[in-house]
Amino acid sequence: MTLTLAILVPLLPFLGALAGLASGRRAPGLVRPLAVLPTLASAVLAVLVLARIGTKGHLDSATRLTPTGGLPISLSVHLDGIAVLLAVLVTVVATCVQLYSTAYLREDPRYPSYAALVSLFTAAMLLVVYSGDLIVLLVGWEVMGVCSYFLVGHHWERPDARSASIKAFLVTKLGDVPFLFGIFVLATDAGTFQIDGILGAAATGRLHHATLAALLLLGGVAGKSAQFPLHTWLPDAMAGPTPVSALIHAATMVAAGVYLVARLEPVFLLSTAALVVLGIMAVITMIGSGLCALAQDDLKRVLAYSTVGQLGYMAGALAVGDRDAALFHLLTHGAFKALLFLSAGVVIHAAHTNSLTAMSRMDGLRRRVPDAYATMGIGLAALAGLPPFSGFFSKDAVLTAAEHAANGDALTGGLGPAGNVPCWLGWTVLIGGLLTALLTAAYATRLWLLAFFPVRRAAAEGVAGSGEAVAATVAPTAAAVAALASDEPAGPVEPAAMVAPLWLLAVPSVALGLVGLWPHALPAWLDGVSLTPSGVTWPIATGVALLGAGLAWLAWRRAAARVLAEAEADAAAAADPAPLLLGPLLGPSRTGFGVDTCYDRAFVRPVLGAARLVSFLDREVVETYVKGAAGTPGLIGRVVRRAQNGNTQGYLSALAAGVVVLAVVVAVAQ
């Protein structure tokens, strides 16, 4: 029964996708139900499965796919706490996104294919989550890659969307190549593609190439979960529609990488090298992305870099051996990041721009999108890790794990030897996490201030002597209340289909952190590691976050003051605190520390040069031979053709001459 339900969970969106594709043009009325209802049903089923599996239970079922001669590949389901929890997250977020999209893409002529692809995307992710076999998992993994390619390139009329989709596809595929080999290495060692079998092999020490396999797998994980150095596709993928960004960032694509590492955590714990690489990668990613997010002007790019950073947290938790913390953060992050993106979509919808600078000069955004204003505040608070929002608990779980690792007793939850996690790695992750917390709070504050508190309006009212404006600049909440309470005509009211998911997601964003507090709630489904904030880290982390927010606010104040002073001189100036905060790092941060340029120099240009060389070789050298091969017969033909001039007398002349020659030859020969 549970198995049937579990199989239905990925199957329903898949069938929905097929039906949507089939009926898209013929029955436009069916498209929206076909998009939302299967996903919704799948969410309900996922919750049912969650309830049936319960704590500490797990269900494995496999059916041999086909005799392959070598290692058997089987269609198998592996349901444990991690899988069912993640499935719920995926289906809920996907349902919200589908619901949201019905309104967001109301006018889009390609909505049917879009909805079907989102359903397919969801189905693929669910396949990854539920699969008990690495090859089947890989199928879902790759289907996701393809779907992300199509969805990011949804607006293929725009060149940036086209290049972004190609980039996303290429970069993730680049990671998938070592990933595939990693799977092969694992399967060769364990003698099976079954995850159970592999974990069993890891437990009994039959994995002889754990380091190699883990490092190879990390390639795919870095690609999918946008870790340094393969993170570059994610900010560019913002060219896709905003709901797609929410889906990719919150629940599906990027989560897949973290989920896979979590699934195979015992394998990683066998190898210190892999953990170190993962940890260093995570730290570089989170700090770099924090700096980048602080410098970005595009609202969605800020969120994208924040995703990269939060994924860094998860990777860091995995590196110090605590997959519970990582998954906890994955869940909370899924909730608040989906919320952030969806509300950002509303804001962008209202502002008709992505640019924070433009928004900072725009009056009344708060009043026009009050729901987005409120929910985005919740989401940003969760992102910044302010208590009691969900992000606070999950981030603190990560930091606690790092602190334990720094002290030498990594919280591996009995999955592997704690000794394989070096202390210095724990310190690195801990310090990196704290720094990131500072940066996260700073850019969350900056985003909030820039998007909703226009300086020019405040200045104008300031000149008029209105205290309300000053109060607004000083106390955001009061300003929000004031704005909500003001009797100015509200802007375009967003449709309920767009607003409802926001509030639906706001609930877990606020409250999901609490489930980690009770050992019987969340930890019971996981490995049972305590997720309660430790007394050492949470005050520090909270202080650091507040410090970051305060610094950002101060810098914003100074920038705003300067803008007010130079209002007449520089009309385009914005009250951006980033220059003050970042100083000389601003330029590199804005361009993502030149990673793209670096790739461009290191790979794209050589490849282009090689391509030009090959093209030159092909056109000038190979083709010369080909042309010669064609030209020589042509030349001969042209010469011979002159004889073939249709002149009967010419033919006759040749004939007669030949006869004469033959006669002479015969005569002479005799």
Next chain:
Amino acid sequence: MHLVFPAVLAALLFCVGLYGVLARRNAVLMLMSVELMLNAVNLNLVAFDVWLRDALHSGQALTLFTITVAAAEIGLGLAIVLLIFRNRGTADIDRVGRLTDGDEKADGDEKADSAETVGDDEMEGVG
């Protein structure tokens, strides 16, 4: 009589006819040259027949046949030439170049084709 005389005369006549066939542009002139060649052959046949005193007179009989065939040939040949002239407006052999593997002649053909209708009309005016 020395056999060389008629033999050499026939050979030379044949070559003169050959030259005519190869060098003449007008189809009727070509046919005339062909007649010359046939006559050279006839002369040879007669001379050898007379020389050999053939009881069957095969040489002269063959000559008669040749003459008959030549008459038939000239009749048919002229019919063909007239047909070509009627269709193309010319009896020049080297302009009847449909066998040509080339484009430079195609223009000439088209011109000839366009002249075809004119030629037809004129012919009808005469007939």
Next chain:
Amino acid sequence: MNLAAVVPLDSTHGFLSPSGVEIVFVLVGLGVLGAALLTVTTKQLVHAALWLVVALGGLAIEYLLLTAEFIAWVQVLIYVGAVVVLVLFGLMLTRAPIGVSPDADSGNRWLALGVALAAAATLVTLVVDAFRCTWIDLGTVAGSTKANGVTLFRYWVLPFEALSVLLLAALVGAIVLSRREKKEP
């Protein structure tokens, strides 16, 4: 040209001088050759046909000299009386102009000349070499009408009949070819 070289050979046969028939033959032959050359070189189309008449008539005389009387008259009847008339007919129907036609010869006349000269040299060499010492006995008439009739209708009947079929075919062919098809309305 080669005739001059051939003539002295006669003396080896025992004749001090060529016989009268031979002299006439050579003279008429020269006339025939000249007329033939004019036929293939003149630029006036109708003149070519008339020179052809001369050449063919000369050949009829040669036949007479070779005692092939019947053939000679057939030559006159068919060639001069019919073939040349047909040729002239054809020339007039294809609108042969009065006067010189500058393009009577095609572009490959030099090639043709080369081929013809080569062929002439080869043939004459071969023929002279082969029949250096061969003489024809012209004592009795070899080609009387009676003799021809006898052989033709006794030994050559079958080819003769086949020839009549050929002629019929040619007749039908010529009629079909020269029929003007009714134009579609």
Next chain:
Amino acid sequence: MTTTLDALVRCIAVLLVFLVFPLVIGQTEHKVMAHMQGRLGPMYAGGFHGWAQLVADGVKFAQKEDVVPSGADRKIFQLAPAVALLPYLLALVAIPLGPGGLLGQSLDAGLFFVLAVMGVGVLGSLMAGWASANKFSLLGGIRTAAQLMAYELPMLLAAASVAMAAGTVSLTGILGAFHWWWVPWQIVGGFVFFVSGLAELQRPPFDMPVADSEIIFGAYTEYTGLRFALFLLSEYAGILVVSALTAVLFLGGWHGPMAGSLGWLWMLLKTFALAFLVIWIRVTYPRLREDQLMRFAWTVLIPLSLAQLALTGIVKVVIS
């Protein structure tokens, strides 16, 4: 020596006949037509019965300027009358006048020779028609050629019938084998031969090639003076040859009472009777249209001649 002298005498005799007889026929035509048509003009010249009319004509032709059109092919234009005239002269050589070698030259293939040579005469008309650079002349020449080609065939076939009956193509041989009953036997062939001969000569009613109402005077339009006279002469010579040939082939030539001594007279009588017939027909019958002319040759004369040939063959087999 005697053979040379003999040949010379024969040649001169033939030439004389050639020069005199056509003129006689011409004079006769004048007179006969004048009488038949009730013309008065030809009755005055020379006093008695207009005897000098032909002389006057000759003088007139000789006096006229010999004009060659500027666009004409001069040589061929001038050569044409000779080509038209000469074949009849040559044909006369082989026609026997009386028994016992009273003829120009006895030829083994006399009939063949005469017909072959007469066929050459058409060249003269063609040359004249083409060389005149005149559209009517060219049309006339082409018509002449077409007509001659068409009528040559029945003529040959009719002659072949006689040759078959006699078993020889020698004219003297034919006359030698003649019997009186050949006349009814070959009467159809004779008709065909004579009519075809008329057509060969372009005499009315077969004078379409020179139809003055359509193409002025056909191939001879541009001719004046003596050259024109030569064409007229060739026409009269043609009448002579055709009449003589018809007489020889179908009417027994010199056969008649006292053939041994008066054979030549019989021959002349028959010839001139036929010539008179030619003139008579000219005056009597209207001109045939071009298509009628062709149809007559192909649909009447040729079948008739073929039938005659078949009849001759059958009778020949029956007799032997």
